[in-house]
Amino acid sequence: xVQVIQVPNHVDNFDPILEARRIWRERGWTEADLGMALVxxxxxxxxxxxxxxxxxxxxxxxxxxxxxxxxxxSFTRKGSLPLSRVGNLLQVHPTSVTNxxxxxxxxxxxxxxAHATDRRMTLVxxxxxxxxxxxxxxxxxxxxxxxxxxxxxxTGEQLLHLLTSLRAASGDFSH
Amino acid sequence: xVQVIQVPNHVDNFDPILEARRIWRERGWTEADLGMALVxxxxxxxxxxxxxxxxxxxxxxxxxxxxxxxxxxSFTRKGSLPLSRVGNLLQVHPTSVTNxxxxxxxxxxxxxxAHATDRRMTLVxxxxxxxxxxxxxxxxxxxxxxxxxxxxxxTGEQLLHLLTSLRAASGDFSH
DNA sequence: CTAAAACTTTATTACGTCAAAATATAGGAT
DNA sequence: ATCCTATATTTTGACGTAATAAAGTTTTAG
Numbered sequence: 028x029v030q031v032i033q034v035p036n037h038v039d040n041f042d043p044i045l046e047a048r049r050i051w052r053e054r055g056w057t058e059a060d061l062g063m064a065l066v067x068x069x070x071x072x073x074x075x076x077x078x079x080x081x082x083x084x085x086x087x088x089x090x091x092x093x094x095x096x097x098x099x100x101s102f103t104r105k106g107s108l109p110l111s112r113v114g115n116l117l118q119v120h121p122t123s124v125t126n127x128x129x130x131x132x133x134x135x136x137x138x139x140x141a142h143a144t145d146r147r148m149t150l151v152x153x154x155x156x157x158x159x160x161x162x163x164x165x166x167x168x169x170x171x172x173x174x175x176x177x178x179x180x181x182t183g184e185q186l187l188h189l190l191t192s193l194r195a196a197s198g199d200f201s202h
Numbered sequence: 203x204v205q206v207i208q209v210p211n212h213v214d215n216f217d218p219i220l221e222a223r224r225i226w227r228e229r230g231w232t233e234a235d236l237g238m239a240l241v242x243x244x245x246x247x248x249x250x251x252x253x254x255x256x257x258x259x260x261x262x263x264x265x266x267x268x269x270x271x272x273x274x275x276s277f278t279r280k281g282s283l284p285l286s287r288v289g290n291l292l293q294v295h296p297t298s299v300t301n302x303x304x305x306x307x308x309x310x311x312x313x314x315x316a317h318a319t320d321r322r323m324t325l326v327x328x329x330x331x332x333x334x335x336x337x338x339x340x341x342x343x344x345x346x347x348x349x350x351x352x353x354x355x356x357t358g359e360q361l362l363h364l365l366t367s368l369r370a371a372s373g374d375f376s377h
Numbered sequence: 378c379t380a381a382a383a384c385t386t387t388a389t390t391a392c393g394t395c396a397a398a399a400t401a402t403a404g405g406a407t
Numbered sequence: 408a409t410c411c412t413a414t415a416t417t418t419t420g421a422c423g424t425a426a427t428a429a430a431g432t433t434t435t436a437g
Contacts, residue, residue: 297418320416
């Protein structure tokens with residue numbers, strides 16, 4: 028009996044990033060070859076992570092962007108925030124917030140309400156159905172994605188530390 | 203004299219990722235808090251990297267996706283590849299390749315040509331203007347982005363090693 | 378009171394994915 | 408060899424996300 032092994036198309040016989048780095052070196056770009064490999068590796072890992080997350084969220088009719096917004100709201104005392112504050116905290120463009128809130132409102136997971144004193148602002152307020160779905164989604168992501176990183180705990184902590192250094196170096200947060 | 207310090211809106215008084223991890227722990231999600239922080243950090247670093255890259259590429263009227271395609275073609279012997287092979291090597295969806303090739307063709311950086319023997323395939327072939335722009339773009343990215351990672355070389359190598367482990371654990375390449 | 382700033386929205390553009398369709402090739406059975 | 412079915416490849420259309428530019432409303436500061 029012959030064993031048939033299914034190999035996904037995207038799996039190739041070598042590491043494309045290592046290969047690219049070899050070419051960079053070959054051309055004498057030795058100031059940049061490591062940085063190129065780092066940036067490319069991070070992009071690729073992110074792509075893999077996001078694909079896993081989105082596929083787990085799809086049955087709930089949520090995307091990661093909308094999940095993050097619901098998660099953020101569920102952590103606030105009042106369950107509501109000004110749109111501008113959402114954009115700040117999630118590091119996304121104001122128009123993206125408007126867009127996400129539009130969709131979540133259509134799903135009846137949130138509603139827009141007026142700010143008590145500043146009429147320039149609009150608040151987004153999480154609704155019971157939103158709280159319910161975000162709890163379910165978090166359980167699923169914790170179990171199916173976040174609990175299985177492929178690294179042991181101490182290696183993971185080491186990686187987290189390096190990534191935090193990188194973000195600090197880019198001024199991602201005050202330190 | 204009072205010194206005025208301009209603080210970008212997105213910079214907050216703490217690290218939002220660390221804060222999120224604290225909340226995760228508070229809720230007893232101790233299997234997942236590290237993974238959540240890792241996935242989120244990677245996403246954020248990628249976002250920072252891509253923003254830098256795209257802003258450097260914008261004056262050339264290139265996006266990173268199109269730059270990568272040109273770069274790949276410029277490294278091949280004949281300067282051409284089947285679309286399907288491009289998708290494989292760059293790990294992107296076939297429709298994304300079609301889309302990118304459409305735009306690059308409109309810019310006269312590449313052209314589509316027929317495969318000699320297999321008429322199902324379409325080749326994408328880099329044109330002289332494409333070779334020229336990709337050389338310029340590579341110089342700029344090497345200098346402005348890849349040469350300044352914010353980490354010293356040995357720390358960078360360490361980070362690269364961890365990222366490669368992560369990709370390996372996800373079956374990103376055969377090893 | 379007026380000008381500047383803050384906040385949100387609309388319209389446009391770009392990019393990526395999925396689902397499905399269209400075309401071409403390959404392999405096995407007759 | 409021919410036919411039939413499965414596979415491979417590319418494209419089209421629909422949708423979600425995100426960014427930019429511009430406009431509208433409200434507040435703040437001088």
